[in-house]
Each structure stands twice: as C-alpha cells, then as structure tokens.
Amino acid sequence: MRNPFDAGFDVVTTTTHKSLRGPRGGLVLCRKKLAPAIDKSVFPGLQGGPHLHTIAGIAVTLKKAQGPAFRTCAVQVLRNAKTLAAELMARGGALVTGGTDNHMMVLDTASSFGLDGRAAEQVLDAVSITTNKQIIPDDPNPPLRPSGIRLGTPAATTRGMGEEEMRLLAGWMVGALRSPREHALLEQIRARVEQKCARFAVPGLEPPRAARTA
Numbered sequence: 001m002r003n004p005f006d007a008g009f010d011v012v013t014t015t016t017h018k019s020l021r022g023p024r025g026g027l028v029l030c031r032k033k034l035a036p037a038i039d040k041s042v043f044p045g046l047q048g049g050p051h052l053h054t055i056a057g058i059a060v061t062l063k064k065a066q067g068p069a070f071r072t073c074a075v076q077v078l079r080n081a082k083t084l085a086a087e088l089m090a091r092g093g094a095l096v097t098g099g100t101d102n103h104m105m106v107l108d109t110a111s112s113f114g115l116d117g118r119a120a121e122q123v124l125d126a127v128s129i130t131t132n133k134q135i136i137p138d139d140p141n142p143p144l145r146p147s148g149i150r151l152g153t154p155a156a157t158t159r160g161m162g163e164e165e166m167r168l169l170a171g172w173m174v175g176a177l178r179s180p181r182e183h184a185l186l187e188q189i190r191a192r193v194e195q196k197c198a199r200f201a202v203p204g205l206e207p208p209r210a211a212r213t214a
Helices: 032-046 052-064 068-090 109-113 117-126 154-158 163-178 183-197 209-213
Strands: 011-015 026-030 104-108 132-134 148-152
Touching: 026 032, 068 104, 068 154, 068 163, 104 109, 109 117, 109 148, 109 163, 117 132, 117 148, 117 163, 117 183, 154 163, 163 183
Parallel strands: none
Antiparallel strands: 011 026, 104 148, 132 148
16 A cells, blocks of 8 residues: 655545544644644644544554455455446446546436435435435535435445445436335335345444344
C-alpha cells in the first residue's frame, strides 16, 4: 500500500469506520512539524473529552488493517463496487462518474428513474436496502431533495457478499426504483433481499435465525 505522504502531502484525513471497518471516528495524519498546531486546534479547540473505548477500538482496527484478511477484504470491496456499478449502468442507471475506481458511487436517480434522491432513498428503504440521498454535480434540486443516492460496498463485503450478490442487488434496486408504487412487487423484492441477507451475518452479532437453522 502506497504512503500518501510520499506524494508530497502534508496532511491526510480519514474516517475510522466505513472502509476501515472500525468504530465511528476520524484520524488526522500530518508531518511532525505541523503536529503541535493541529493538536492544539483539535483539543481543546474542537474536540471534547476523549472516548477511551473508541480509542481502544480504533487501535484494534488499525492492528487488523495490517493483516492479510483486511487486504483480501479491501480487494473484494473494489471488485464488488465495480460489479455493482457495471450492473446498474447495464440496467439503465446513470452514475455521475460513469463507473467507479473506489468503494462507492453516486447514482443519478432523477435522470435514470424520475425520482429525486429522497424519494429513491425511501423506496429502497421499503425493500430493506439502505442508501442515502446525495447531491450530484451542478444539482438543480435542493439539498434535501437532491438528484441522486450514494452507494458503497464495504458493509456488504464485510458480511461476506461477493460479485454474485452485487448483481442481484443491482437488479433489485432497479426493479424497485422503476416501480415505486407497485406495492406487491416491492414486497416481493423486500422478501428476497431479507432472505439473501439472512445468509450473511453481521460480524460481531449473533447470526440471524434463518442462517442458524439453514
């Protein structure tokens, strides 16, 4: 893995959740000469009291990120994202970047399905697919009713899903977004989504009953 500081950057920021798969938080990495000023601005300037349990969780997360299992998962996250992007575009979905080279993508639901991002978010939530509304470049719609939704693959990949599941997911998403008022169809899609998810337990949580008895 390449070091971003080798490219000449002085400060790098990142979250500790999402693709890193740790507790919710963030990191500010910098060159040594900048550390005193950044430390002083963060605390006591911007941050309150430390959450020691979160700090411990981040330490565990960073340790795991050095192992081969994390690298394998990271590769699969990218494969899943590329597969999901390709499948959505093949079904008529317009991605604002025409594909993806990382773990996420933004789907223009307004031009693809005639739904603003908030409506699309609600339709997908009704079939047990969690997304969130997202503005697109030069979005003509207001921020609370933007033109798109944001999608990412780290959570699904961490549960063990692969390219096959991404193809199914794209089909379910497009089916729901094209028929937002066909309640019988939405109920069928929701049942299929939940049946598939029952096979992939969330790490750290007790496996779903359907998965235990399968």
